Amino acid sequence: MLQTVTSSDVNRSSAEPAIKLEGIGKIYRTDEIETEALENVNLSISKGEFVSIMGPSGCGKSTLLNIMGLLDRPSSGTIRIDGKSPENMSDRQLSAFRSEKIGFVFQNFHLIKSLDVGGNVEIPILYRSMNARQRSERVKEVLTRVDLLHRIHHFPSQLSGGQCQRVAIARAIAGDPEIILADEPTGNLDSKMGAEVMDILRSLNRHEGRTIVMVTHNERQAAQSDRIIRFFDGRRVM
Amino acid sequence: MKINYLRRAWLSMCQQPLVSVVSVAGTTFAIFLIMVVVMLNEVGIAPYPPESNRERWLVQRYLSIKYKDNNESNGCMSYATVKAVMYEMTTPEAVTAFTYGNNRVSVSVPGSPATGCEMRGVDAGFWKVMDFTFLQGAPFTQDEFESGVTKAVISESMAKKIFHSTGIVGRDIRINYTPYRVCGVVKDVTNLAPFAFADIWVPFSSTNSISFSWNDYMGPFSAIMLAKDKKDFKEIREEYDRLFAKLGDEAAINGKSFVSRGRPYTQKVEAIKAGSWETPDVRRSDTTLWIVFMILLIVPAVNLSSMTQSRLQQSREEIGVRRAFGTPRYAIAIDILIENMLVSLFAGAIGLILSLLFIITYGSWFLIPASDESLAPTGINIGILFHWTTFGWALLFCFLLNLMSSGLPSFQAARTDIVKALEGK
Numbered sequence: 001m002l003q004t005v006t007s008s009d010v011n012r013s014s015a016e017p018a019i020k021l022e023g024i025g026k027i028y029r030t031d032e033i034e035t036e037a038l039e040n041v042n043l044s045i046s047k048g049e050f051v052s053i054m055g056p057s058g059c060g061k062s063t064l065l066n067i068m069g070l071l072d073r074p075s076s077g078t079i080r081i082d083g084k085s086p087e088n089m090s091d092r093q094l095s096a097f098r099s100e101k102i103g104f105v106f107q108n109f110h111l112i113k114s115l116d117v118g119g120n121v122e123i124p125i126l127y128r129s130m131n132a133r134q135r136s137e138r139v140k141e142v143l144t145r146v147d148l149l150h151r152i153h154h155f156p157s158q159l160s161g162g163q164c165q166r167v168a169i170a171r172a173i174a175g176d177p178e179i180i181l182a183d184e185p186t187g188n189l190d191s192k193m194g195a196e197v198m199d200i201l202r203s204l205n206r207h208e209g210r211t212i213v214m215v216t217h218n219e220r221q222a223a224q225s226d227r228i229i230r231f232f233d234g235r236r237v238m
Numbered sequence: 239m240k241i242n243y244l245r246r247a248w249l250s251m252c253q254q255p256l257v258s259v260v261s262v263a264g265t266t267f268a269i270f271l272i273m274v275v276v277m278l279n280e281v282g283i284a285p286y287p288p289e290s291n292r293e294r295w296l297v298q299r300y301l302s303i304k305y306k307d308n309n310e311s312n313g314c315m316s317y318a319t320v321k322a323v324m325y326e327m328t329t330p331e332a333v334t335a336f337t338y339g340n341n342r343v344s345v346s347v348p349g350s351p352a353t354g355c356e357m358r359g360v361d362a363g364f365w366k367v368m369d370f371t372f373l374q375g376a377p378f379t380q381d382e383f384e385s386g387v388t389k390a391v392i393s394e395s396m397a398k399k400i401f402h403s404t405g406i407v408g409r410d411i412r413i414n415y416t417p418y419r420v421c422g423v424v425k426d427v428t429n430l431a432p433f434a435f436a437d438i439w440v441p442f443s444s445t446n447s448i449s450f451s452w453n454d455y456m457g458p459f460s461a462i463m464l465a466k467d468k469k470d471f472k473e474i475r476e477e478y479d480r481l482f483a484k485l486g487d488e489a490a491i492n493g494k495s496f497v498s499r500g501r502p503y504t505q506k507v508e509a510i511k512a513g514s515w516e517t518p519d520v521r522r523s524d525t526t527l528w529i530v531f532m533i534l535l536i537v538p539a540v541n542l543s544s545m546t547q548s549r550l551q552q553s554r555e556e557i558g559v560r561r562a563f564g565t566p567r568y569a570i571a572i573d574i575l576i577e578n579m580l581v582s583l584f585a586g587a588i589g590l591i592l593s594l595l596f597i598i599t600y601g602s603w604f605l606i607p608a609s610d611e612s613l614a615p616t617g618i619n620i621g622i623l624f625h626w627t628t629f630g631w632a633l634l635f636c637f638l639l640n641l642m643s644s645g646l647p648s649f650q651a652a653r654t655d656i657v658k659a660l661e662g663k
Contacts, residue, residue, distance in 0.1 A: 091567050095567075098564050099564020110558070112559060124564055
C-alpha cells in the first residue's frame with residue numbers, strides 16, 4: 001500500500017489558512033463493504049489562494065470538497081476553516097458558519113426550479129439578520145456582478161446553461177463568503193460559456209480576494225489557478 | 239422574495255399530479271368525515287336562533303327524587319317546584335319555565351279542517367331567554383301570563399297553513415277546541431332547538447299543565463336560567479342549591495330527597511342527552527368523541543404520510559441545496575410543514591364545504607326524528623351549522639392532520655444527508 005505523500009504547504013499569508021485539513025480520512029461503510037474514499041489527507045489552503053484539485057473520476061476529489069464545505073464529516077482527522085473547528089458546532093451554528101464562510105458552485109448548478117433567479121440567489125441570506133429590503137439589494141448587487149440583473153424574475157428553466165452557472169455563482173457569493181468551492185463548474189458548459197465562468201471565478205479571486213477551491217478535469221482551466229493539487233485513489237499525490 | 243409557500247406548494251403538487259390528487263382527495267375526505275361528526279355534535283351545543291343564548295344558560299330539564307325505600311322518580315318539574323325554586327331566583331338575568339315533551343294539539347279556524355301541530359306552554363320569561371324573530375305582533379306579557387290569557391304565538395308555517403297568510407294577528411283560532419287569539423307570528427323554529435321548538439306557543443297558565451303533577455314535585459315543566467354572563471354560573475348554582483335545599487327540607491318530612499345529578503347543566507352537558515335517571519358523563523362523552531376524531535385522523539394521516547414522503551423525495555435536491563447554503567434543519571422542517579399545511583387547508587376547505595352540503599342535504603336524516611310531524615320545514619340551514627367554532631374545528635383538524643401526515647416526513651427530510659440529497663439519492 002502506498003503511503004500518503006504529505007507536503008508542507010506554503011502559507012501564502014501570515015494569517016490562519018482559509019482551510020486546513022489534517023489527517024483527513026473518509027470511509028464509506030455499507031453492511032458488507034468498506035470503501036476508503038480519502039486516506040490521511042493533509043492540506044492547507046491560504047486565504048486568497050486559487051487552488052485546483054485534479055484527479056481521475058472516483059479518486060475522492062468531490063468527497064474532499066464536501067468535507068471542506070462542511071457538507072460531510074470526515075471519518076478521521078480534523079478540519080479548520082478560518083482557524084475554527086466545526087467539530088462541536090450544533091446544526092444551527094454549523095449552518096450559520098457554513099453560510100457565512102463558504103459558497104458553493106456545482107457542476108449541475110443545483111438551482112431550485114420553483115424559485116426565480118432572485119429567489120435562488122437569496123437562499124444563503126434568507127436566515128441572516130437582514131430585512132427584505134437589504135436582502136433584495138444584496139441580490140441585485142450580486143446579479144449585477146454576473147451581468148444577470150435583467151433575469152432576476154426569470155426561472156431556471158428559462159435560462160441557458162451558462163446563465164444558470166452565473167446565477168449559481170451569484171448565489172455562492174450572495175452571503176459574501178471568504179471561500180468558494182466549485183465542483184467542476186464548467187463541466188456542463190461549452191467552451192465559451194466555460195471561459196465566461198472561469199473569468200468570473202478568477203475575478204472573484206483576484207479582485208475580491210476570495211479563496212477558491214475548484215475541482216476540475218480541465219488542465220487548461222486548472223493552469224489558471226495558483227496551485228494544482230492532484231489526487232489518486234483517495235490520496236494526495238502532488 | 240421571501241419564500242413563496244403558495245407557489246412552492248403548487249409546484250410541488252404539480253411534480254407528481256397523481257400522488258397530489260390522491261393526497262388532496264384523502265385530506266378532503268378525512269376533513270369531510272370529521273366535520274360531519276363535528277357539525278352533528280355542534281348542532282346540540284352551538285347557539286343559533288331562537289336558542290341564541292345557549293352559551294350563557296343553565297338548563298333544568300329534569301328533576302330526580304329519592305324515596306325512603308331508595309326508589310327514585312325522575313322527570314320534569316311541577317309548577318309548584320318551578321314556583322318554589324325557579325321563579326324565586328334573582329341572580330339570573332331571566333328565568334323561564336315551559337312544558338317539555340310532546341304536546342300534539344289540534345288547531346282549527348271556523349270553516350277549515352283542524353290541523354295537528356306541536357304546542358308548547360311557556361311563560362313570559364320564555365321570550366326573554368329565547369331569541370324569536372317576530373314577523374308580526376308581539377308575545378304575551380307577564381301580566382297577561384299571570385292572568386291566564388288565552389293568547390297564542392304561532393309559527394309562520396302554521397299561519398300559512400291555517401290562514402294562508404302571516405298577517406293574522408288578532409284573529410281567533412281554536413286549540414283543542416279552546417278559543418285563543420293570535421298575538422304574534424314568528425319565524426319557523428327548527429326541531430333541532432329542543433327547548434324553543436313548537437308550531438304554537440301559549441301561556442301555560444291558560445292550560446291545565448299548572449295543575450298536572452305527581453308526588454308534589456314532578457310535573458310537565460323544564461326550566462332555563464339565563465345568566466348575564468357565564469361568570470355568573472357559580473353564583474346561580476349556589477342560589478339554585480340554596481332554594482332546592484329549602485324545598486328539600488320540606489320534602490324530607492314526607493321521606494323524599496332531591497338528587498342533584500350535577501344540575502343545572504350547561505348546554506354542553508345538556509347536549510349529552512343523558513336520561514333523567516343518569517348523571518351526564520362529560521369526560522366519557524368527550525373521550526368518545528376524541529377517539530372517533532383520532533380514528534378519523536390517524537387512518538388518513540398514515541396514508542397521507544407516505545404520499546408526503548413520496549412528494550418530498552422529489553424535493554431532496556432542493557433540500558440539499560438549501561442545507562448547503564446554510565438553511566438550518568428546523569427551518570427546512572418548518573417550511574415543509576407550512577407547504578403541506580397550505581395543501582391541507584385547501585383540501586380542508588373543500589372537505590368543509592362538502593360536509594356543509596352533506597349536512598344541509600342529508601342532516602335531517604340523522605338529526606330530526608322520522609316521527610317529526612311539525613309544520614316547520616325540516617331542512618337544516620347553514621346558519622345553524624356554520625359558526626366560528628365550526629371553522630375553528632376545521633382549522634384545528636387540518637392542522638392536526640398536517641402535523642400527523644407531514645411531521646415525521648418533514649423531520650426526516652430535515653435530517654437528510656446533504657451530500658446524498660444533492661445527488662438526489
